[in-house]
Amino acid sequence: MNPKLQWLRNKMNGLDLQGIIISNPVNIRYLTNINAEGVLLLTRKENIYITDARYIEYVHSTLTLFDEIIVYDINDVSKDDYENFFLFCENVGFEEHYVTYAEYKEFIRKYKINNLVETEYIIEKQRMLKDEDELKNIIKACNITDECFKHILQYIKPGMTEKQIAKEINDYFETNAQGLAFETIVASGENTSMPHAIPGNRKIQNKDIITIDMGCTINGYCSDMTRTFFVGEVPEEVKPVYDLVLKNQVQTMQDFKDGVSTRLLTKMVENDFKLHDYCLVHSLGHGLGLEIHELPYISYKSDTQLKENMVVTNEPGIYLPGKFGVRIEDTVQITKFGCISLTNSEKNYIVI
Amino acid sequence: MNPKLQWLRNKMNGLDLQGIIISNPVNIRYLTNINAEGVLLLTRKENIYITDARYIEYVHSTLTLFDEIIVYDINDVSKDDYENFFLFCENVGFEEHYVTYAEYKEFIRKYKINNLVETEYIIEKQRMLKDEDELKNIIKACNITDECFKHILQYIKPGMTEKQIAKEINDYFETNAQGLAFETIVASGENTSMPHAIPGNRKIQNKDIITIDMGCTINGYCSDMTRTFFVGEVPEEVKPVYDLVLKNQVQTMQDFKDGVSTRLLTKMVENDFKLHDYCLVHSLGHGLGLEIHELPYISYKSDTQLKENMVVTNEPGIYLPGKFGVRIEDTVQITKFGCISLTNSEKNYIVI
Numbered sequence A, B: 001m002n003p004k005l006q007w008l009r010n011k012m013n014g015l016d017l018q019g020i021i022i023s024n025p026v027n028i029r030y031l032t033n034i035n036a037e038g039v040l041l042l043t044r045k046e047n048i049y050i051t052d053a054r055y056i057e058y059v060h061s062t063l064t065l066f067d068e069i070i071v072y073d074i075n076d077v078s079k080d081d082y083e084n085f086f087l088f089c090e091n092v093g094f095e096e097h098y099v100t101y102a103e104y105k106e107f108i109r110k111y112k113i114n115n116l117v118e119t120e121y122i123i124e125k126q127r128m129l130k131d132e133d134e135l136k137n138i139i140k141a142c143n144i145t146d147e148c149f150k151h152i153l154q155y156i157k158p159g160m161t162e163k164q165i166a167k168e169i170n171d172y173f174e175t176n177a178q179g180l181a182f183e184t185i186v187a188s189g190e191n192t193s194m195p196h197a198i199p200g201n202r203k204i205q206n207k208d209i210i211t212i213d214m215g216c217t218i219n220g221y222c223s224d225m226t227r228t229f230f231v232g233e234v235p236e237e238v239k240p241v242y243d244l245v246l247k248n249q250v251q252t253m254q255d256f257k258d259g260v261s262t263r264l265l266t267k268m269v270e271n272d273f274k275l276h277d278y279c280l281v282h283s284l285g286h287g288l289g290l291e292i293h294e295l296p297y298i299s300y301k302s303d304t305q306l307k308e309n310m311v312v313t314n315e316p317g318i319y320l321p322g323k324f325g326v327r328i329e330d331t332v333q334i335t336k337f338g339c340i341s342l343t344n345s346e347k348n349y350i351v352i
Helices: A003-014 A025-032 A053-062 A079-085 A101-111 A122-127 A132-155 A162-176 A189-193 A239-255 A262-275 B003-014 B025-032 B053-062 B079-085 B101-111 B122-127 B132-155 B162-176 B189-193 B239-255 B262-275
Strands: A019-022 A038-042 A047-051 A069-073 A091-094 A115-118 A185-188 A209-214 A225-230 A285-287 A294-298 A311-314 A317-320 A324-327 A330-334 A339-341 B019-022 B038-042 B047-051 B069-073 B091-094 B115-118 B185-188 B209-214 B225-230 B285-287 B294-298 B311-314 B317-320 B324-327 B330-334 B339-341
Touching (some): A003 A122, A025 A038, A053 A069, A101 B101, A132 A330, A185 A189, A209 A324, A239 A262, A239 A330, B003 B019, B003 B025, B003 B122, B025 B038, B053 B069, B132 B209, B132 B225, B132 B330, B162 B185, B162 B209, B189 B209, B189 B324, B225 B324, B239 B262, B239 B324
Antiparallel strands (some): A019 A038, A038 A047, A185 A209, A311 A330, B285 B311, B311 B330, B330 B339
C-alpha cells in the first residue's frame, strides 16, 4: 500500500475508526495522486475509489498495483454495495469541514453508518509535513518563480498597465510551470496600500512603487513570493517603512525553525511594528503545498509549533491607506535548526 | 426593501421561518447585489450583512437605503449580538447544501438557535425565474458571445493550436465582456469526441472538425453557446450525425415553452438518437444565470416544468470516441408560448 494510505490506516487505528470517507479532492490527491472527481473510502479491508465514466480511464492510468485501491464506476455501485462497505464498522470518520450538512445526512442514509465521527483535519494536519517528492515540486515551483521575477524586472517599462504585467507573469507561468498558484497581484503607486489589490489599468510611472505577489504550481504544489520594488528611485518616505519590513522579514527568518510557536513569531513582528506606530494587518504567513493557503497559519489567532519539513511563507507587510504599502514574502522550508528560503530573489532595494 | 428580499420574507412566512442564515455568496449576490465575503441574516425585524474590513467600504457603496440592510464589521459583532439576532425565533432556515457539517454545529453554538431548518434550495428555485434586469445582462452576454464567434471564425487558420484559439476567445471576452462564464472549450479533430475536452497543442488542419463551447459574463450573468464547424469541407461521415443533432436541436426548440416537462424534452431527443443507434451521454441542457450551471437541469434524472422567464441551454450532442463529436448549443429564454433563442449564430454547416 502507498505510505500515505498506510499512515492514514495507522492513524485510524489509534482513533478507533474502522472506516473513513474522504471527500475533499485535495486530500484525495494527497493520499492517492488522483486528481479527479470522486470519493475515497477506507473500509475495514479495502481502499475504494468511486468515480464516474469521465475519469475511470485516467484513474486507472494514475494508480499502480502498489496503491491497492479498487476503482468503481459510480453507475456500477448498488444500494447494497453502499450498505456493505462499512458493515460491522462502529465508527466511520468523515471530513466535517468539507462535507455539507445535506451530504452528511445522505452519508448516514446511504452507507447505513452507526456513528459518523468528525475527524478534525487529520489529513490536513499530516499534509503540513512535506516528504521528499513534495519538497522537490515546491522547490521547482519556487525556482521558476525566481526566474519569472528576473524576467519581469526586465520586462516592466513605464506606460505599461498593471494588467499587462500580470498577463506577462501568467503567460510565463503557463509556459514554464503548470499554471498559477493564485491570481497574480500587480499593484502600483497608491494601489500597493491594498494587500489584495486586483491588477487594473493604472499605468506604471516614473518613481512608482510596485508590489508583485505571485506563484505557480508544479504537479499541484505551489510557490508564493512577494517583492516590492521601485521605478527610477526609492522615494524617501518609503525607505523607513521598507527597511522596517525587510528587517523583520530577515530577522524572523532566523526564528523560523523546528519547535517555535507561530503565535510567538507573529507577536515579535507585531511588537516591532507597534514600536514604530505601524500595524500588522494580516497574518505573518501560512502553510502551502497542494493548496496556496493551508495549515499551519502563522498569526496571533492560532498557535502551532513549526516542525521540520513544514513549508510556510514569511510575509510581513505595512500598508498606509491612500499612500503606499510594502510586503516582502518568501516561501521557506523549516529544518531542525533553522529554515531554508526556497525563493531567493533580491530583497534589498530593487530599482528598475 | 428590495423586491428580492421582500419575496424571501414572504416565502419565510409561508414556511413558518422567523429567521434565515444565507451563506452561499451567489444567493447573497442575487438577493442584495453584494459580491463579497460575508453572511446575510434575515432576523424577525432586520436584514443584516456581516462582512470584514476588506469589504465594508465596497458594500456600503453597493447598497442603497432602499435595500434596508444593516452592515456589520465582523470584528464589531459580540457573542451577545450573535445570541440576540435570532432571539424568540422558533425556526431559523439555513442552506444545508452549502453549509458544512462543522459550520452547522457552529451556527447552533454561536446563534443559540432552537431549530435550524433545511431550506431545500428555496433561493436557487426562485433564481430560475429571471427578472428584467437579469434578462438584460444575459442577453448582453449572449450578444457578445455571437460577436466573438463571428470574430473567431475569421481568426482561425490551419496551423493554429486549440490553446491559441481558446486564448483569443478569452482575450475577446476579457476585453468586451467582464470575464469568462467557464473555461472555454476548443476541440479539434478526434478531440471533439470528448464533451469536456481541454484545449491542447493539437494544430488545426485542413478538413478538420472543430467544436467551440464558450460563454462570458455581464454583471455576473452568464452566456453559453456551442458550435461545431468545419475547415475546408464537411466530411461525408460527419454529415448524418450533424444533421441529426441539428434536427433535434431545432425541433426541441419548438417544445421549450412554459409548462413543458424537462424529462419529457430529454426523452424525445434520447429516443430519436436511439432510433439512429446513438446515445445522449449528457443532459440536454441546464439553467444559467449567476452560475453557468444552475436549476433547472434538463435531463432524465430530474423533472421540472419549464416556466416563463427561465433561461436554459438547449445542447444535444453525439460523440463517437476516437472519431469525432458534434454539439450544438444555444441559450434560450422560455416564454408563455415558446422560447427566444438568445444566442443566434449560424447553425447550418459552417465551413471556414
